[in-house]
Amino acid sequence: MTAAVLQATPGIMSPLTAGELEARLRDIGARRYHRLHPFHHLLHGGKCTKGQVQAWALNRYYYQAMIPQKDANLIARCDDSELRREWRSRLVDHDGEEGREGGVARWLKLTDGVGLDRDYVVSLRGLLPATRFAVDAYVHFVREKTLLEAIASSLTELFSPAIINERIDGMLKNYDFGSADTLAYFAKRPPLAQRDSDFALDHVKRNAKTPDAQQTVLKALEFKCDVLWSMLDALHHAYVTPKHIPPGAFVPNE
Amino acid sequence: MTAAVLQATPGIMSPLTAGELEARLRDIGARRYHRLHPFHHLLHGGKCTKGQVQAWALNRYYYQAMIPQKDANLIARCDDSELRREWRSRLVDHDGEEGREGGVARWLKLTDGVGLDRDYVVSLRGLLPATRFAVDAYVHFVREKTLLEAIASSLTELFSPAIINERIDGMLKNYDFGSADTLAYFAKRPPLAQRDSDFALDHVKRNAKTPDAQQTVLKALEFKCDVLWSMLDALHHAYVTPKHIPPGAFVPNE
Numbered sequence: 001m002t003a004a005v006l007q008a009t010p011g012i013m014s015p016l017t018a019g020e021l022e023a024r025l026r027d028i029g030a031r032r033y034h035r036l037h038p039f040h041h042l043l044h045g046g047k048c049t050k051g052q053v054q055a056w057a058l059n060r061y062y063y064q065a066m067i068p069q070k071d072a073n074l075i076a077r078c079d080d081s082e083l084r085r086e087w088r089s090r091l092v093d094h095d096g097e098e099g100r101e102g103g104v105a106r107w108l109k110l111t112d113g114v115g116l117d118r119d120y121v122v123s124l125r126g127l128l129p130a131t132r133f134a135v136d137a138y139v140h141f142v143r144e145k146t147l148l149e150a151i152a153s154s155l156t157e158l159f160s161p162a163i164i165n166e167r168i169d170g171m172l173k174n175y176d177f178g179s180a181d182t183l184a185y186f187a188k189r190p191p192l193a194q195r196d197s198d199f200a201l202d203h204v205k206r207n208a209k210t211p212d213a214q215q216t217v218l219k220a221l222e223f224k225c226d227v228l229w230s231m232l233d234a235l236h237h238a239y240v241t242p243k244h245i246p247p248g249a250f251v252p253n254e
Numbered sequence: 255m256t257a258a259v260l261q262a263t264p265g266i267m268s269p270l271t272a273g274e275l276e277a278r279l280r281d282i283g284a285r286r287y288h289r290l291h292p293f294h295h296l297l298h299g300g301k302c303t304k305g306q307v308q309a310w311a312l313n314r315y316y317y318q319a320m321i322p323q324k325d326a327n328l329i330a331r332c333d334d335s336e337l338r339r340e341w342r343s344r345l346v347d348h349d350g351e352e353g354r355e356g357g358v359a360r361w362l363k364l365t366d367g368v369g370l371d372r373d374y375v376v377s378l379r380g381l382l383p384a385t386r387f388a389v390d391a392y393v394h395f396v397r398e399k400t401l402l403e404a405i406a407s408s409l410t411e412l413f414s415p416a417i418i419n420e421r422i423d424g425m426l427k428n429y430d431f432g433s434a435d436t437l438a439y440f441a442k443r444p445p446l447a448q449r450d451s452d453f454a455l456d457h458v459k460r461n462a463k464t465p466d467a468q469q470t471v472l473k474a475l476e477f478k479c480d481v482l483w484s485m486l487d488a489l490h491h492a493y494v495t496p497k498h499i500p501p502g503a504f505v506p507n508e
Contacts, residue, residue, distance in 0.1 A: 032501045129480035130487065133387040140394060222502070226383035229500050230488070233384065236498065237491035244490065246483050247286045248476070 012215050018205040021214055025201070025221055029159040032225035035166070039232040042240070044166045046174025050114070051252020053175060055239045057111045058250055059131040059231065061121050064107040066135050068094045073143045074150050086199055093192050106185035113182025126250030130234035134227045141223060148213060152204050152220035156228060157197035161190040266469050272459035275468055279406075279455070279475055283413040286479035289420070293486040296494065298420045300428025304368070305506020307429060309493045311365045312504055313385040313485065315375050318361040320389050322348045327397045328404050340453055347446050360439035367436025380504030384488035388481045395477060402467060406458050406474035410482060411451035415444040 016024065034040055042048050043056060071090045078084050096102025111121045120126060142150040164186045171178040171186075180187070208217045238245045245251055270278065288294055296302050297310060325344045332338050350356025365375045374380060396404040422440045425432040434441070462471045492499045499505055 038498065128484075129477075130384055130388070130484045133391040133481075133484060134384070136391055136394065137387040140390065223383075226500070226502075227387075230382075230384045230387060233488070233491055233498060233500060234484075237487055244292065244487060246480070246487060248480075 012211040012218075015209060015211055016214055021205055021208060021217070022201065024214075024218055025155060025204075026158065028218060028221050028225060029156070032222060032229065033156060033159045033163070034225070034228040034232050035159065035163045037229055037232040037236075039236045039240070040163070040166075044170030044174075046170060048175075049252070049254060050175075051254045052235075052239045053177075054111075054114050054116055054252055055128075055250055056235055057107075057114050058116055058121055058126055059128055059235060061107055061111055062124060062127055062131055063135050063231065064094070064104050065122075066139055068104070070139045070142050073139060074147070077143070077150075078147060083203075090196060103185060103189070106188065110182050110185055113177040113179065115177070125248075128234045128238055128249050129246060131231055134230045134234070138224065138227045141220075145220065146216065148204065148207055149216050149220040151200050152208075152217040153224040154200045155197060155204070155221050156224050157193040158201060160193045160197075164189050164193070266465040266472075269463060269465055270468055275459055275462060275471070276455065278468075278472055279409060279458075280412065282472060282475050282479060283410070286476060286483065287410060287413045287417070288479070288482040288486050289413065289417045291483055291486040291490075293490045293494070294417070294420075298424030298428075300424060302429075303506070303508060304429075305508040306489075306493045307431075308365075308368050308370055308506055309382075309504055310489055311361075311368050312370055312375055312380055313382055313489060315361055315365055316378060316381055316385055317389050317485065318348070318358050319376075320393055322358070324393045324396050327393060328401070331397070331404075332401060337457075344450060357439060357443070360442065364436050364439055367431040367433065369431070379502075382488045382492055382503050383500060385485055388484045388488070392478065392481045395474075399474065400470065402458065402461055403470050403474040405454050406462075406471040407478040408454045409451060409458070409475050410478050411447040412455060414447045414451075418443055418447070 039056070043053065048056070068091050071087060071094070075084050075087050075091075078087070092100075092102070094103040096105055108118060108121065112118060124132075138153070141153055145153075168183055168186045171183060204217050208214045238249060239252070293310075297307065302310070322345050325341060325348070329338050329341050329345075332341070346354075346356070348357045350359055362372060362375065366372060378386075392407070395407055399407075418440045422437055425437060425440075458471050462468045492503060493506070
């Protein structure tokens with residue numbers, strides 16, 4: 001962790017321009033996105049054991065599985081038909097449609113590829129409790145905060161194309177399960193993430209005009225960075241030596 | 255962690271007697287209560303630095319502060335006046351009344367005693383995100399699950415007198431801030447915890463009669479053990495060497 005990571009996001013006294021707001025949002029990503037997390041470096045640098053990759057894929061599955069419910073919660077509280085229709089494309093991407101597999105199904109190809117039993121993955125029996133609490137916090141955030149904050153919390157997608165490219169490169173190179181088929185999830189995501197985050201960023205820039213609103217937008221993105229970071233913290237604590245696997249969670253067979 | 259800790263709680267095929275149900279609940283405590291957590295051993299064995307004790311008191315403050323809201327959520331969904339009246343005593347214990355300080359105020363004497371600024375503690379600025387997610391998961395659980403599950407999730411109080419006595423002994427002996435005043439919270443809790451857990455245990459034994467209901471009761475207690483355990487996991491990961499303090503969280507001055 002660098003000193004820069006610890007630096008608090010400064011408060012806002014007078015309204016930021018749309019460009020300044022975007023710069024602040026991107027600055028949060030540069031300081032707090034989970035690409036900076038030690039577990040990300042281990043994973044994509046080929047330093048993880050098979051068991052650690054399994055634990056990551058298993059826990060991250062819960063995040064993937066809950067994203068459509070998160071998005072449906074957002075749509076459910078939105079009284080703007082155009083916005084609902086735009087956001088609906090996220091449901092299609094994750095849940096799929098006739099003749100087109102969705103992101104959740106593609107994630108299960110990854111968990112298959114790393115040797116996890118699919119029924120076990122889907123049962124969530126081996127999930128770290130901290131993963132469940134973090135992901136559920138995200139769903140509750142989207143259900144309970146303002147629509148503007150709910151949309152702003154999706155903005156980690158601004159930073160995901162870079163991390164996904166690192167994942168594809170690192171996984172194809174370093175692990176024997178890295179094939180085009182098991183990694184299909186990652187290959188498909190970047191253009192979708194780009195489209196979704198362009199839309200959400202534009203919405204936030206057009207709708208967050210007061211210092212208070214802009215502050216809630218920045219806080220929402222920090223919150224979401226905390227969700228992703230704490231998921232990797234939990235994995236690191238449980239599965240990187242010295243391991244501290246909590247009661248009931250997945251125990252790698254190694 | 256011992257093999258016993260990892261053992262899954264067995265399913266229920268036919269109804270348990272009230273005594274068998276109680277034995278299963280106590281067995282969960284014996285295997286999964288946070289008294290078994292390495293951070294508890296460090297803390298109460300006098301092996302923590304001042305900064306680690308501060309981090310523990312600061313993070314645990316959020317749990318204390320949210321307990322009355324958790325209890326109010328339970329009362330809010332309860333249509334039995336007698337049960338509401340009984341449960342109301344928990345609000346009194348935690349929030350206090352004219353001439354009688356509550357548990358939350360007593361906890362702040364502890365955070366004072368360990369040298370934390372009270373405004374900083376109450377602001378929650380330095381909280382570990384994982385603490386917030388775990389505590390909020392508890393509040394949401396009580397709001398969203400059945401009343402029986404909400405009541406059963408309070409049953410960790412069955413096991414708290416023992417851990418509290420270890421805390422008092424360990425803290426008076428090992429840390430220079432351990433005084434009767436700073437530790438007043440712990441001195442007051444055991445009889446209240448005993449009264450509350452007697453009530454909740456009796457309620458659960460009288461109301462959980464089918465295998466399905468009994469299973470949900472056991473799962474609710476496991477869930478609550480997971481909440482407490484994951485709070486100590488987060489502290490351990492962040493503040494025990496090698497430290498991994500997440501962005502924005504409390505950094506001890508040492």
